[in-house]
Amino acid sequence: MTRPVPRITVIGTGYLGATHAICMAVLGFDVLGVDVDREKVDRLNSGEVPFFEPGLPELLTKALESGRLRFTTSFAEAGAFGDVHFICVGTPQMKDSHAADLTYVDRAVGDLAQHLHRRALVVGKSTVPVGTAARLTELVRRIAPAGEEVELAWNPEFLREGYAVDDTLRPDRLVFGTDSAWAEEQLRTVFASVIAQGSPVVVTDMTTAELVKVAANSFLATKISYINAMAEICEATGADVTGLAEALGYDDRIGGRFLKPGLGFGGGCLPKDIRAFAHRAEELGVGQAVAFLREVDGINKRRRARTVDLVRELAGGELAGARVTALGAAFKPDSDDIRDAPALDVARTLHEAGADVTVVDPVATGNARRAYPELAYSTDAIAAAAGADVVVLLTEWSQFREIDPEAMGAVVAGRRIVDGRHALDPAQWRAAGWEYRALGRP
Template identity: 85%
Template sequence: MAVIAAPDPAVTAGAADSDEPAPRLTVIGTGYLGATHAICMAALGFHVLGVDANAGKVARLNSGEVPFFEPGLPELLAKALDSGRLRFTTSFADAAEFGDVHFICVGTPQQPGSDAADLRYVDSAVTELAAHLRRRALVVGKSTVPVGTAARLTELVRRVAPAGRDVEVAWNPEFLREGYAVDDTLRPDRLVFGVSSDWAEKQLRAAFGPVVDQGTPVVVTDLTTAELVKMAANSFLATKISYINAMAEICEATGGDVTRLAEALSYDDRIGGRFLKPGLGFGGGCLPKDIRAFAHRAEELGVGQAVSFLREVDAINKRRRERTVELVAELAGGDLTGVRVAALGAAFKPDSDDIRDAPALDVAAALHRLGAQVTVTDPAATDNARRSHPELAYATDAMSAAEAADVVVLLTEWNEFRLVDPEAMGAVVARKRIVDGRHALDPGQWRAAGWEYRALGRP
């Protein structure tokens, strides 16, 4: 996919206020969010220090290796390292000495056995950094957190930092889409600054100077509202996806066609067509855990009823996985024992190697548990999938996976799978039966090639 190049750093960093030098930035946490943010900020011309407790990850990044799949990011990392504007360390003391603005980009996974967000990594990162802050600085949260976290961290920083009240906390939620993260960082559709002072706002505007200067809308608000923005956005998107999948359930019961239904709805500009795509549903490291954490936090605050619908949004999403397994079983005659299934896709979405809460792997594993012989292929996520599910078989490409298959099931809509020739695949399978879990294929084309085609919500 095409990635828009970064602006020329010679004319970007510090352009928002030429009378003052550009702030030096640190990025705490070098996972997907942190590494992307650090690399892109260096590409924009800032001097950036990335920090992570994992020495192996730091070494890989310093050597020019991005430890996950994201189009365009390896090239930007190489340029940023060569420029001397970017390096990575395990030292929080170095970070505190180096940086003026410190971005907190660590993970907030779901707590084991609970829907609540696990904030131990956020708390640890902020505590370790604050212990070394001896001058005025801004600590900026980018991690997705329950509302009220920023206020609690403000008190923590004031208590731990030698600089005390000279250190402020702000919140700047991220809106990255995996596969598009470089473009979303360099040219976001909006910036949200949750601040408690004019100074904090000024620091954030300087830290995003090149992005602000290109006309990006900036929403300046309080800490609480900034925390809520990401949770609210993800909840809305998840609701829209589950809504059309709920309509798919109705279509399956009535004989309707959910794709035509979605098309008709999309022409209403109050509704629109984005995220109104039926299929296997959402997954990944954000939407599932974020809607659960949002509902959990609302219940803690005594307003759980206001977002109780999110529980059903989650349930609808899970049912789509179960229904996909049922469709494969129906095509196989009801019993999956010994049935050879080619599973096209492992990542939760195309252009990513992320398998966190991936519907594709969930379906593949469920088919295996029911006795099927499942062979998985994915352009980027095969290694991650193999580590997570060694019980499954793996192939290097779609044609190899489909060799002698009784049923083919499309689980991640990679372009490589969309472009598979049904005639060519038909020559290698044992039986021409396919379940299109993502509504990514042309039913007419596959049926014309002799395939029995099934999809969620289609007759």
């Protein structure tokens, strides 16, 4: 017997939601994206992705032309249209607290539930504190006209910015948190083509599914901060953290991925997720179990301050009046996301210390300018470096990795560079007469 093909809605059309909606339509489903932001909905319906993500604009055009994808602001339309509803709204860190702000999740689920008049599955993809799914199940069944015919499941996302399309269409795993065989069947139908390509499926309860994402991010953050803690030791002893990381990476029990020293992590996931995880653990009375995450966060922040120190040292011990070219604004390459971006944090700190800072980024300058209008911006690294006393690499865009040190050396006031990402070849830059410094290297 052939399973009926469910119609899908995606609530929230930010980075996660827009990517998920577009990819589901490309996989052949009829999809309705929902957002309260009329401007965002209009941009998506006109074929414009409101953020930078390689490969996604082309897929949006394909999905819209197929007639399988459209966007709306109407929850009533979503309730009437969909069989499986994915919740993809943000869970930012609360102001004045490390807790996750669930305002948008609660509102989205509540606004949808009141329009669910028949059997449907609501699937959470947002990163939430453990226990949220159980609470939302009660909320949905209390509000929805269909009552207990509406079920909830959890399907955490594991998107990497810059690789979101591939991570959606060819994920390294799918996690289904469900309470019923019917809910699991619906999820298997939605992801049938993905599963057929070989992506493993982990079926578990909703509580465990909620924990998977924050546990994964906490582990990755810990690994990044671990090697950066070793960089602090290397700085104190004269050892080289890059050689240390290489040697550790050959151990199969450790592995080399995420064992890259430098400025540390940022973005909209790792920082706020580890803080929210630690906060929730304290609420549950088990805060000691993840108390180390506070130090993981602290190590990460110290790398930013240490990068500023290196720039100050190269500037002769005084930042006031120094001209600094900061290469990078986004928290990582192939993204225009500046949330908790180490690059902009360093640039802002340099500016507040009196430096004349120009920030260069291929795609994130618009977002950065709105957040930090006091800084100067450019998309041309060589032009921005004219007259610079110090250059500091803060985001490892390929354009910056490929800069000719002789060409840049011809325009700067002093050949001094801080490599905050260990992305440059020290020998090449030193051979061109540059004073090269990097975190954790002699």
